[in-house]
Amino acid sequence: MGLFDDHGGGRSEQKGKGRPFAFFRAGLGGSQALQNRPILVLEDVTKFHKPDQPTLRCVNLTVERGEFVFITGPSGAGKSTLLQLIYRKQMVDDGRILFSGRDIARLTSDSVPYLRRNLGIVFQDFKVIPHWTVFENVAIALEILSMPRRLVRSRVSEALERVGLAGRGEDVTGNLSGGEQQRVAVARAIVTEPALLLADEPTGNLDPHLALDILTLFEEIHATGTTVLFATHDHTLLEERPHRIVYIDDGNVKEARKGLTDWSSTRASSQEASDARASNVVSLRAR
Amino acid sequence: MELKSAFTRAARGMREEARLHFVAISSLTIAFLCLGATLVVMTNLGHVADRWGRTARMTIFLRDGAAGEDVAQLRMALEGVPEVLSVDHVTASEAREQFLEDSAIGAELATLPADAFPASLEVQLREGAVDHSQRIAERVSGFSIVDDVETYRGWFSQLEELLELGRTASLVIALLVLFSVLFVVGNTIRLAVAGRKGEIEVMKLCGASDAFVRGPFIVEGAVQGLLSSVLSIGILLTAFLLLRGHLDATLAALAGVHTTFMHPLFVLVVLCLGTALGALGSAASLRRYLVV
Numbered sequence: 357m358g359l360f361d362d363h364g365g366g367r368s369e370q371k372g373k374g375r376p377f378a379f380f381r382a383g384l385g386g387s388q389a390l391q392n393r394p395i396l397v398l399e400d401v402t403k404f405h406k407p408d409q410p411t412l413r414c415v416n417l418t419v420e421r422g423e424f425v426f427i428t429g430p431s432g433a434g435k436s437t438l439l440q441l442i443y444r445k446q447m448v449d450d451g452r453i454l455f456s457g458r459d460i461a462r463l464t465s466d467s468v469p470y471l472r473r474n475l476g477i478v479f480q481d482f483k484v485i486p487h488w489t490v491f492e493n494v495a496i497a498l499e500i501l502s503m504p505r506r507l508v509r510s511r512v513s514e515a516l517e518r519v520g521l522a523g524r525g526e527d528v529t530g531n532l533s534g535g536e537q538q539r540v541a542v543a544r545a546i547v548t549e550p551a552l553l554l555a556d557e558p559t560g561n562l563d564p565h566l567a568l569d570i571l572t573l574f575e576e577i578h579a580t581g582t583t584v585l586f587a588t589h590d591h592t593l594l595e596e597r598p599h600r601i602v603y604i605d606d607g608n609v610k611e612a613r614k615g616l617t618d619w620s621s622t623r624a625s626s627q628e629a630s631d632a633r634a635s636n637v638v639s640l641r642a643r
Numbered sequence: 644m645e646l647k648s649a650f651t652r653a654a655r656g657m658r659e660e661a662r663l664h665f666v667a668i669s670s671l672t673i674a675f676l677c678l679g680a681t682l683v684v685m686t687n688l689g690h691v692a693d694r695w696g697r698t699a700r701m702t703i704f705l706r707d708g709a710a711g712e713d714v715a716q717l718r719m720a721l722e723g724v725p726e727v728l729s730v731d732h733v734t735a736s737e738a739r740e741q742f743l744e745d746s747a748i749g750a751e752l753a754t755l756p757a758d759a760f761p762a763s764l765e766v767q768l769r770e771g772a773v774d775h776s777q778r779i780a781e782r783v784s785g786f787s788i789v790d791d792v793e794t795y796r797g798w799f800s801q802l803e804e805l806l807e808l809g810r811t812a813s814l815v816i817a818l819l820v821l822f823s824v825l826f827v828v829g830n831t832i833r834l835a836v837a838g839r840k841g842e843i844e845v846m847k848l849c850g851a852s853d854a855f856v857r858g859p860f861i862v863e864g865a866v867q868g869l870l871s872s873v874l875s876i877g878i879l880l881t882a883f884l885l886l887r888g889h890l891d892a893t894l895a896a897l898a899g900v901h902t903t904f905m906h907p908l909f910v911l912v913v914l915c916l917g918t919a920l921g922a923l924g925s926a927a928s929l930r931r932y933l934v935v
Contacts, residue, residue, distance in 0.1 A: 443848070466852075473850035483845050487659070497849045499648050544849070 400451035429604035435587040476545030480560035486530030515547040535566035649858030667831035671871030709788035726772035828924030868921020
């Protein structure tokens with residue numbers, strides 16, 4: 357499977373239009389040069405919401421392919437803004453964001469959908485359509501790619517199975533519990549097998565037990581090769597898992613902990629990770 | 644696939660917002676009904692004008708008691724004029740019968756005396772000879788048995804003026820219909836969009852293009868326009884068929900033509916206009932909701 361492989365009808369839809377972002381799947385594939393390139397680079401990114409009071413100031417951040425990164429910080433620190441800049445809900449005021457080497461800020465509004473097709477996004481408020489069935493909520497991501505109906509069915513079933521909702525496709529989403537609705541949102545985000553998964557406080561509306569379940573789900577997805585940016589202000593989650601932590605406070609970004617890119621090996625050396633976690637949490641709290 | 648998806652999502656949208664769409668279709672039907680009614684009136688006025696303008700005929704009313712010999716002489720003189728195609732002598736009793744037959748009023752006028760209508764010579768001019776009718780009328784007026792000559796030019800000019808007025812009125816009505824359709828469809832879709840803002844946001848965040856999001860709403864607008872124009876044509880046709888008998892009697896007596904429904908081409912135009920306006924109104928109202 358090549359790095360720039362298309363999903364279903366996505367290619368035919370864009371024949372001759374010159375897409376700014378080829379549609380590529382999570383995991384391996386493509387040329388070695390592309391594989392070696394960081395999936396996301398933020399260079400001196402500044403974003404103002406009020407004049408003279410930047411939400412983000414000169415942020416520099418590099419995310420390697422296959423990494424799991426926690427983005428944390430107090431409420432209003434700019435976590436969501438950072439993610440919104442990546443999926444181009446907002447535009448940077450200064451600096452640039454390179455996604456697979458291409459500057460997001462330079463995209464025309466017509467090209468933004470093609471950027472988003474390479475991303476999976478999960479929100480705190482789930483953003484599922486309550487009166488649609490679970491199947492419809494997940495399938496919409498594939499319908500957008502003009503994927504044949506038969507393929508949509510099999511891919512949605514696969515995604516629902518991965519999030520633990522196998523056989524629930526016909527359920528009305530609004531009737532599900534909060535945790536289940538968030539699983540539907542995760543299934544929708546991963547069904548296209550995106551290269552980068554953005555999670556904006558996905559556990560914010562869930563109780564601690566469900567929050568941990570959802571985090572585990574993200575880790576399982578990460579284990580298949582998907583890069584994950586997980587924004588949360590919940591320190592208990594950070595303490596639980598030994599991933600890289602990027603801390604945002606007052607618009608500045610600090611590396612709070614270097615992550616281990618391979619989650620499975622991390623689990624194997626859990627004792628080591630536990631030690632590292634303890635020391636990192638101490639330094640986080642000290643801030 | 645995208646078109647099919649747009650239709651599927653439009654069908655679901657219309658099911659979910661059935662009441663809203665019902666109200667919109669009712670309002671649009673009334674608007675199209677106004678346009679359709681105007682077109683029917685215009686079609687029939689056009690027929691009258693066409694008949695009188697194209698046939699170019701004149702009626703020479705004879706004095707009471709005109710001698711048969713004099714009538715025959717006048718008839719021969721007229722037949723000698725190159726612009727004249729035919730001359731028919733209509734006696735007073737024939738005129739009465741013809742009137743009763745055309746008007747279909749029946750018993751009330753059946754008691755009229757046989758000489759209630761003047762005898763006349765019905766002159767049919769050759770095509771393109773309309774301009775000569777006034778000159779022929781002037782020459783014929785010199786005959787002693789001629790009481791009056793009707794060239795219908797004055798009446799036709801009035802009809803032409805009326806028709807021109809009707810054309811202007813129908814243009815104004817068409818413009819009003821256009822704006823009301825855009826307004827009603829635009830507002831309906833805006834309401835539907837407001838109710839489905841969440842869906843639009845989700846689709847845009849999943850990478851849907853504007854065309855993908857717009858698709859079902861445009862289909863909904865087009866269906867609204869098409870359904871309301873079909874309904875209005877249906878209502879108008881039913882009303883026309885019910886009233887045709889009464890209308891025919893009056894119009895045939897006054898102008899000598901039978902009422903007709905609007906030309907099939909106009910029907911097609913109304914249907915296409917309805918569909919296109921619906922789609923256009925929908926597309927225009929969506930623009931500001933697509934920025935996510």
